[in-house]
Amino acid sequence: MASMFGLINRVRKRNRSPDSKPVKFGVLGAAAIAPSALITPVKSHPEAIVYAVAARSKDRATAYAKKHGIEKVFGGPNGYQELIDDPEIDAIYNPLPNGLHYEWTMKALAAGKHVLLEKPAANTAEETRKMFELAESKGLVLLEAFHYRFHPAALRVKAIIESGELGAVKSTSTTLAVPSGIIKAGDIRFDYGLGGGALMDMGCYTINSMRYFAGADPTSVLSVEHELQAPQIDRRTVAKFALPGSITSTIVCDLSVPPTLKFIPAIPNMNAHIKCEKGEIKVMNYIMPTQYHSITVTAGGKSRVEKAYTLPDLGEPWWASYRYQLEAFVNKVKGRTPHTWVTKEDSIKNMEVIESVYAKVHFLLRFYELPNIAAEWTRESPEI
Numbered sequence: 001m002a003s004m005f006g007l008i009n010r011v012r013k014r015n016r017s018p019d020s021k022p023v024k025f026g027v028l029g030a031a032a033i034a035p036s037a038l039i040t041p042v043k044s045h046p047e048a049i050v051y052a053v054a055a056r057s058k059d060r061a062t063a064y065a066k067k068h069g070i071e072k073v074f075g076g077p078n079g080y081q082e083l084i085d086d087p088e089i090d091a092i093y094n095p096l097p098n099g100l101h102y103e104w105t106m107k108a109l110a111a112g113k114h115v116l117l118e119k120p121a122a123n124t125a126e127e128t129r130k131m132f133e134l135a136e137s138k139g140l141v142l143l144e145a146f147h148y149r150f151h152p153a154a155l156r157v158k159a160i161i162e163s164g165e166l167g168a169v170k171s172t173s174t175t176l177a178v179p180s181g182i183i184k185a186g187d188i189r190f191d192y193g194l195g196g197g198a199l200m201d202m203g204c205y206t207i208n209s210m211r212y213f214a215g216a217d218p219t220s221v222l223s224v225e226h227e228l229q230a231p232q233i234d235r236r237t238v239a240k241f242a243l244p245g246s247i248t249s250t251i252v253c254d255l256s257v258p259p260t261l262k263f264i265p266a267i268p269n270m271n272a273h274i275k276c277e278k279g280e281i282k283v284m285n286y287i288m289p290t291q292y293h294s295i296t297v298t299a300g301g302k303s304r305v306e307k308a309y310t311l312p313d314l315g316e317p318w319w320a321s322y323r324y325q326l327e328a329f330v331n332k333v334k335g336r337t338p339h340t341w342v343t344k345e346d347s348i349k350n351m352e353v354i355e356s357v358y359a360k361v362h363f364l365l366r367f368y369e370l371p372n373i374a375a376e377w378t379r380e381s382p383e384i
């Protein structure tokens with residue numbers, strides 16, 4: 001019955017006459033994430049359309065377009081650029097492998113398109129800075145798609161922390177770890193050349209949420225532990241940070257948690273734990289809160305459990321984090337104030353922290369040329 005109401009609601013919203021011309025999106029690549037992150041959310045947004053898709057193979061693009069009801073198709077070696085150059089398109093969704101984010105976002109911005117860019121923004125902080133500078137210089141919207149930040153659950157956790165009810169934050173722990181077998185061999189996440197690795201993929205969320213919940217950025221990387229999937233590819237990374245105000249934070253990211261006793265499958269862990277002076281908050285599933293989440297607040301020996309699926313004046317209980325994110329993105333493109341945002345500075349800082357963790361561990365070094373690896377292994381934490 002609930003799903004019937006949801007359907008009616010979606011159809012009603014779809015038919016509502018838009019107050020302005022819809023934002024027309026073009027999607028770069030027939031990516032697995034695009035249906036969840038954009039194609040489905042657009043269906044309930046009266047001011048957004050997924051108009052075109054490009055894939056390296058035209059057949060693949062055609063099949064994808066047919067499956068998802070997308071009007072226009074581009075394919076072949078120039079397909080991505082042709083999509084970007086299509087004058088009908090207002091905004092590009094970039095869910096290419098991480099290592100291609102920078103190149104194609106720069107091309108899209110150069111062509112005058114707004115960009116919804118998948119996380120992590122790029123390979124490096126420098127690339128991230130350049131993308132945002134270009135966007136700013138052209139008056140275009142660029143957003144790194146940290147979708148969880150747009151969902152009421154994350155906003156509620158932040159509000160509890162900022163209310164002062166629990167006092168100052170003392171430590172945070174943010175985890176994103178999935179059982180082995182979900183991410184298959186050959187996946188872009190295990191490919192160094194495409195910007196793979198646990199810290200880049202899941203770790204970028206754990207670092208982002210650490211910074212968001214702590215309300216501060218790390219001053220140093222205290223330690224890094226890792227397990228490698230392949231040379232230069234971390235399957236698992238655990239890092240500890242010092243933050244201002246004597247806050248200590250731990251992040252854990254794992255692309256393939258082995259089964260317990262070699263046969264009991266691991267349980268996905270998407271939890272955050274924020275300890276404060278006068279209490280603590282445990283968040284179950286801060287990343288995909290639409291499916292299920294709980295916010296357990298403990299103070300003075302008492303606990304309460306909260307859930308947050310809507311905002312006072314925005315959203316429906318079935319809205320995914322991606323749908324809230326789309327709402328904000330479209331509002332920004334339309335010159336309206338979004339309910340929240342992930343800023344340029346936030347995205348650049350997130351990449352700086354990712355870089356600082358890789359830089360701490362010599363053989364995970366990404367994009368650095370080091371004259372003396374042994375010295376690097378023992379060097380002081382880089383200043384962030």
Ligand SMILES: NC(=O)C1=CN([C@@H]2O[C@H](COP(=O)(O)OP(=O)(O)OC[C@H]3O[C@@H](n4cnc5c(N)ncnc54)[C@H](OP(=O)(O)O)[C@@H]3O)[C@@H](O)[C@H]2O)C=CC1
Pocket residue numbers: 028029030031032033034037054055056057060095096097098100118119120145147188194201
């Ligand atoms: N926001 C979220 O919740 C999530 C975000 N992501 C992010 O989205 C991005 C894509 O992830 P995902 O959809 O899982 O990945 P996929 O592998 O499904 O999609 C990547 C797309 O990149 C294109 N591509 C272009 N060049 C290459 C290349 N050399 N090798 C491989 N693919 C190439 C392919 O397009 P083509 O069709 O043209 O061949 C493919 O469709 C990543 O940045 C990831 O971090 C991923 C999952 C969840």
Ligand SMILES: O=C1OC[C@@H](O)[C@H](O)[C@H]1O
Pocket residue numbers: 178201202
């Ligand atoms: O963005 C993501 O979120 C969910 C994860 O399972 C996935 O690997 C990652 O790319």
